[in-house]
Amino acid sequence: MLAAQPIDHLVADPDTDTELKRKLTLANQARRFAENRLALPTGDAYTDYSELGRPWVVVNLVAVPEFSLTPHQWCYPVLGCQAYRGYFNLDGARTEQRQFQELGYDTFIGGVTAYSTLGWFDDPLHSGFTSLSDDRMVALIFHELAHRVLYIDEDTAFNESFATAVELEGLRLWLEKRGEGKQFEAAVQRQAQRNQTLAMVEKTSRELEALYQRKGELTRDAMRQQKEQLFAELVSEYNRRAMHWEEPGPLGKQLESLNNANIALFRQYNQYVPGFRQLLKEQDYRFDDFFDRVMALSEQDEEQRVQILEQLSQRFDEYL
Template sequence: MIEVSRRSAFALLAAALLPVQLGCDTALYLYRQGLGQFDMLLRTRPIEDVLSEGALEAEPLGKLKLVIDARRFARQELGLRVGGSFGRFNNTAGKPIGWNLSAAPRDALRARQWRFPIIGAIDYIGYFSKADGQAAEARLQAEGYDTWLRPVSAYSTLGWLPDPLHSTMLRYDDGTLVDTVIHELAHNTVYANGQSDFNESLATFIGREGARRFFEARGDYGREVLEQLRRRRDDDERVNAWMEGVVKELRAYYKTKEPAEEKIAGRESVFEAARRRFADEVRPQLNEPGRYRTYAELPTNNAFILLNQRYNRDLSLFASAYECCGRDIGRFIEMLRAAARQRDGFAALRRRVNEATSQPATSETRQ
């Protein structure tokens, strides 16, 4: 049976006691999530035990060893807060570990938020049960929201619990696996209450940069992975630039004075124009176009648009901040922590970058 640390036990006990302290809906949700989390943790095993049994085939065995190396690298070379994360293994039997639900009004690019103790407001909500996620999705759709329900294979409890490596992650190629591990550990290390875009985008940047540094030190094999990552980053940048244009056009469209019903009825023209641009201008330049099928088909769905932005917002700002720190990951993380303590992490980080480069600060930040 899993040995639960004092901190983990306290977190799980707090989840069990929440129905006494909160309103019924939020309390019931958190109570069920706490039970789901506890049940999942009971099924995990130390990765070292899994390795010592010698029952795994060569490929998954190599993936587990890679995670151990990435975990060590994240702690020793990147200074990330690792704790018990990715020290245990959870066999999901090929099933997703959970489902994340996002929502947005159909006439605005504005994320529907959920508020919880400790972590504040977040722009999505997770479920261990697909049926629970689908039921919540149906309720939101009935209220007039666009929704996006997607499976997840990794998540962070911000270091409160020993987040395991889930077997679904072993399907990833090596570059994506290391990127994902470091991404989740970044959440353990820096977290801004109520700022989902800031949290996910900084983790995207740290995951990519951490993976790059990890594979740089691994000889010929590492160079092969780095080339694959470079090609994918090039693709990501092209797709994100296109998506930024879509966001700009949709914001302008939704700001018009037409009634909400007319905006909703007419927005398909904006999405269709974006699909044509992707087919004509973006797809021909991609190294791996098959990875972007959902973007090529671009659902008429504000929740999907915001989901992409959540993980890729102002990545150039994080790159500038990293350069301002002399590419010193420790200094960079401290700069991120300082920004995360402010109400608007993006604006705070931009001020720090402007100060470091002796440029006049601006009070505006892209919303």
């Protein structure tokens, strides 16, 4: 943040790299679209630019017990509890990862391209954004700005699914407005891949949850064997479908293995996306009304929130 420079100055500077200048100009346009069409609270976010010198801001560690799909929670001042922990230093993440692995946890470390300080600070645009393709950069801007609208303590899946829904619908409207058919088609294909992957992951998750409920009936070795078989089937099915995708899918181009932490993280960002998208659709894509409805939903207890979102999901039909 301290190293950031005003984007307007960089765009006006003749010494700024031509491609970076184009990306910054596009980001400015996306920011105005987010404020005017998507009713997102931009404030002074993304008015400055910072060069990171690496493709990620932080790396996140996710840790899940061997026979569970409920991630370990880390709790922080102000923010409450989250199902991941971020590190600026990869070695620090790996050190804590080993500690969890010694306790039998499934773990995953992944690079985080962007973040939101939830409106506490004016987050800068950075090279993690500008290194992405145009549509992915714009979508990420929408996603992170959505976190400034709403954040619920201790409900990562709600927060991330909401932001992902805003990202997807915002990108659709953005590309439609600009008449960018080629990029829109690519976004359509990525969404189809995401939907197929979510369906596969949810099916396996239901089977794993049924297995994990049998802790008292089966030996640990028997449970471990069945768990490995379920994940092997998921990896095989994903790879079979991914062979026909033009772009890498949401879990990568080809998988070698998966564990509880991988799918727990994927579900957090996607589990309730269909429900949120249906809620937005029912508001006729008036984002300010949608945000009011989501605010009201956030005030319900967790069981009620889940029930309402699942009912909305059942009504949702993909139109992309």
